[in-house]
Amino acid sequence: MNRPLIQTVNLKKYFNTPRGKLHAVDNINLSINRGQTLGVVGESGCGKSTLGRVLLRLVEATGGQVLYNGEDILQYNAKQVKKMRAKMQMIFQDPYASLNPRMTVSEIIAEPIRILGTITDSRELNRKVFRLMSTVGLAGRLVNAYPHELDGGRRQRIGVARALAVDPEFIVCDEPVSALDVSIQAQILNLLMDLQDEMGLTYMFITHDLSVVRHISNNIAVMYLGQCVELCSAEELFRNPLHPYTRALLAAIPEPDLNHRMGEIIKGELTSPIAPPAGCRFANRCKHCADECLRQELSFSEVTPGHFVMCKRYSDDI
């Protein structure tokens, strides 16, 4: 199957702030094939969470298209959006804030089904909830527990079960493991991968952690200040990173290995995403920065098949 399940075309989201337009998502072009995982990496404030939310229409886009099976879901009316919710779900970052503290585990998991109204028989619904719970590895005795009685790992499992409840095809995972301890993080990562194998799910996996993203993704998009600066297969990205920012990210990670040496550390910090200047947004931190980087608009060019980079050094016209 070559046709992508989900694809964005020049997707934009700007927020109005007192100081100008905040470019949270700026001209993003991505696609994810059915049954695959696209990892989206970037540091805080790069717009990766907003991207996930725009995809699910939790935040309305400023411009561009989101094609799902070829249809632009940004044009959907309220009724169609509701139907779309059954196909596209989300797993949230914070296992504490993402579950309504006044609802029990079974109520939380059953909620999406109730809203959609696919199962009305209560016995049938209970059965479904139990099946979901055992799928994500939650003990059945917890059906009527409240979220605050459970630890982070179990809560995140509830979040996964809720996302699975309506049998979606596509799930946006927004930093699903970053609030968890490493041992629990590994349990949830394994669960997500097993579910994908089992059900052919398609993921967009948003994270700031490059090692996690390498582990789980087929393709990886690196974001910087609202733009996607590099996109290629996971393998390729780690073997042959092209964008200076990607290289800097990779160099900055301390590996738990005594033989590993960290690369060159980049200077400076993220600039403001509000009304960014023309030219390359990474220019002020880039050691290869040339004059034209500050002036010319950049294009997202395919350097080798399937490897896209937004950098002057690799663009066609040099």
Place this chain on the structure above:
Amino acid sequence: MYRYVIKRLLLIIPILLGVILIVFTIMNVTPGDPGRHMLGMSAPQEAVDALNETLGYNDPFPVRLLNYLKNMVRLDFGNSYRTKQPVFDEIINRFPVTFKLAIGTMILTILIGIPLGVLAAVRQYSKLDMITTFTALLLAAAPSFWLALLMILLFSLYLNILPPNGIGSFSHYIMPMLTQAVVYAASTLRMTRTTMLEAIRQDYVRTARGKGASEARVIWRHAIKNALLPVITSLGMSFGAMLGGTIVIEQVFSMPGLGSLVILAITTKDIPQTMAVTIFLATLFCMIMLVVDLLYAFIDPRVKTRYLQGRLAR
């Protein structure tokens, strides 16, 4: 910063217009007319009608409102129906009484409420904390006019050391100030204690301790500024309310302040007088809240940044 102040001052205008609209409507659309009020129940209907006509009371409501606003722009707030004098004469006569009372109360409130609140928080669970907190709880529950009655009973009727009413000397102000201050100080104490306890738990207080700062330094340098912010807002609101009418207290101690003017004006359906007092008080209230907000910016640099960025709301 001055741009922020100007913006805020301009924002008072629509608020005042809203206030005028609300009060003018209440005073005008409801039954009863000023002519009848001024001439009494026994006056002939013709005379009442004639008077209402001259007062412009017979015009349709929008016309009356428009006329009022027109005159107001020319700073003409009309004459009181009751005294026939320009309405602000009366206000200016009476304002000093209310103002002295409010200032005195405020000072007492701050002097009693804040230090005790801080102390109670710092020594949480101590005897001192228990006693002050419980006393504050009791006093905050008492209506101020009842405390006033008790004080009159004790200091004027039994001990005969303070005058029970009037405004002749400083001693006339002692009981009114005390009765109000006790109630406000009680709630200030409770609030200070809560915010202080909150502030002491913050990470930056731990940082200060980690530097080797003493408890006193931790409290007076690090915690108190942060703890006082909400207290300032509440004190500002109280002050605004006090200026507008320690109506009940003025009534108990027979003090000719703005509060008693409000009652007089409203009960005699003296529309120009009521409007003028209301506008005066609302303006004062807005100004006080502006001062509070500026004080905020002075204490908390984050707020200042927000003002400088041109955001109005807190």
Place this chain on the structure above:
Amino acid sequence: MKTNQVGNFAQDLSEYDEQLFKEYKKVNPVVGVWRRLKKSKLAMLGLFFLLVLAFAAIFADFICDYESMAIELNIANRLQGPSIEHWFGTDGQGRDLFARVIHGARVSLGLGLTCTALSALLGLILGSICGYFGGVIDNVIMRVLDCVMCIPGVLMALALVAAMGQSTANLIIALTVSYIPSFTRIVRASVISVAGNEYVEAARASGLDTPRIISKYILPNAAGPVIVEITMNVASIIKAVASLSFIGLGVVPPTPEWGVMLSESREFMRYSPYLVIFPGLAIIITSLAFNLLGDGLRDALDPRLKD
């Protein structure tokens, strides 16, 4: 072949699991709050006072007859000090003070609760609209309420009562209006803080419509501070009613209302101080009781103190 159905590898619902649904009793959140509230002695004291007051208010007619003891003048019996016959003594018109205080509880609690309920309801509606939708609606509503806030509460109440005539209904309207802004602000603030939670977004991601998101997800979680505010406001409104009645613009005599009683007691207070003491104590105890309960609820409802 890959399938999209969950649970092909999960065993079917067993009888045991079916049983679990029934066995694992849902703990009502109210139970948890009550358990924590019980720990606070002061809150229990407040609750005790309230129960006594509520009992007095409900059964006032059985305790002492309204007409004969609290209303009818009995000049021969006037200004008698507290005794076995008249526990709190008699007032300037010879009416039994105890009977009037007891019947006064009905008036004060009734007015306090009615005004609070009305203003809380309106505040809840306005506040959740402002907090959830924000933007223009929020701005308009909040600016109107700013205007109301700028008019001193008592002045507002006075103007309304004076303009529409002195009646209980008008008193209720007046007090309700002047308490709406503070409720709206509290509700708005807590709705804003709750609406920022991911679970609200999760509800939207599941396709839930706005009214139900507000009623099922936001309001229950925003309830804590609002409940505290409601409790505290009853105390404040009861005091406001007494103040207004005291200056002659609230409840009309001879209705036994505590403020009215205090006002009537002034001329006799030098020689009959008990006339000032008892109604005053009644006000203090009532408002103290609500404050104590409010304090206790604040702690019990604090989400940081989950047991």
Place this chain on the structure above:
Amino acid sequence: MSDKFFSIENLSVEYIADDEVVKAVNGITLSMKRGETLGLVGETGAGKTTSALAVMRLLPPRTGRVVSGSITVGDIDILSLSEPEMRKLRGELVAMIYQDPMTSLNPVITVGDQILEVLELHKRQSKAAMKARVAELLELVGISAERADEYPHQFSGGMRQRVVIAMALACEPELLIADEPTTALDVTIQAQVLQMIRELKTKLNTSMLLITHDLGVVAHTCDNVAIMYAGEIVEQGTVADIFNGKRHHPYTNGLFGSIPRLNKQSKRLNPIEGMLPDPTNLPEGCNFSPRCPSCMEICKIKSPRFVQSGTHRIACHLYSSEGGANA
């Protein structure tokens, strides 16, 4: 051993919440030499921060208390000091870097004054000299000295953490406690801050107790490592012992199995099943036994003792004489 500079002996700390006793730290023993960096590794609730606060004597009053043990810095017995004596040492001898730079600075005081305060408290110097020192410190952590008059909210997270570090280093303390100093930061900023901490530490010859959950950070920063689980140290040794050693505590193996690696594509992670035990109700025997893949009968009855081989110590029955001959 005489070259020990900092040591914790058999330290136990409890928190008392309502009617429950939370056993946060249960008899840990640590030591380090001058100029060394010791990494204290563990997951949430392992008792790392509690141990650090015990060293600073900043446990929450009333609820937290040291049950037993001793802490020595240089030749000073920390736990026997009076509060005023301890106050003199905080910031001067022992200083701390906190986890969350967003909340650990006072929002209403300029960063310059917050650094200056440490000097005011410990150094008798003229105001001008101290001001100059503040400027020097800011430059040292890579912040332009002109920014001394700005407030914390005008700084980014990474910059604030630099301010916290400047504050900690103001009096050139001999022991630095860094509690997850980079956890709240983005990777590129984390790399900057870590590098800076390493350089400054070497320059000033400070000893450092680095608390973290990140084994990568440990590998690049520490000389020695102690791994904590449920209030106890389960394994201790040099970085080489921990990262390259043959034998490990099963929990350490679990930790390493849980992290996805950058340099090799792993198909599946090998996490530890289950979760941390309830600290109000710790299991009998070894605390890790309920989650341990190689749990034996004795593990459920008896707490393991340390088995030492050279610098490497492991508290596990697998390697003890009672437990297995299989060691």
